[in-house]
Amino acid sequence: MKTKVMLGLMAAVGVLLFMPRPALAHHSFAMFDMSKNITYTGVVEEYRWENPHSHIIVKVTAGPGIDPATVGTWDIEGASINIMGRQGWNRITYKAGDKITVVAHPMKDSSKGASLFYAVRADGSHLYQDIARPKEDGSAPQPQQSGH
Secondary structure, three states, X not given: OHHHHXXXXXXXHHHHHHOOOOOOOOOOOOOEOOOOXXXXXXXXXXXXXXXXXXXXXXXXXXXXXXXXXXXXXXXXXXXOHHHHHHOOOOOOOOOOOOEEEEEEEEEOOOOOEEEEEEEEEOXXXXXXXXXXXXXXXXXXXXXXXXXX
């Protein structure tokens, strides 16, 4: 009897260990071309202050001074809220309808997504992502090179 109970218990534990479950791993930024900076100027459609990454959904419409290649709706991926918060971001930094200019690293496959480098608010102030902190001398940070 004890043997049957132990075998049943071991089988149940084995099933639980190998059941499909959500991935808990963090993805890399290998899908972004970190050597390129693209400027997206538009309106915030949605701002998601969430982990593991914040997101700014930006709608860019055609117009004077707008690069036609940036027209469309873009998912701009930021860092975690912990990292972004240390740079001055918070859950109410943006709301739908706010004007925004984002400098970001585009997807290598040219899909409508990018990794946030920094944002420029309507008043001209800059909000940086952790990797985009200005240098001590006040000069603009340079993009990271791919191949890490």
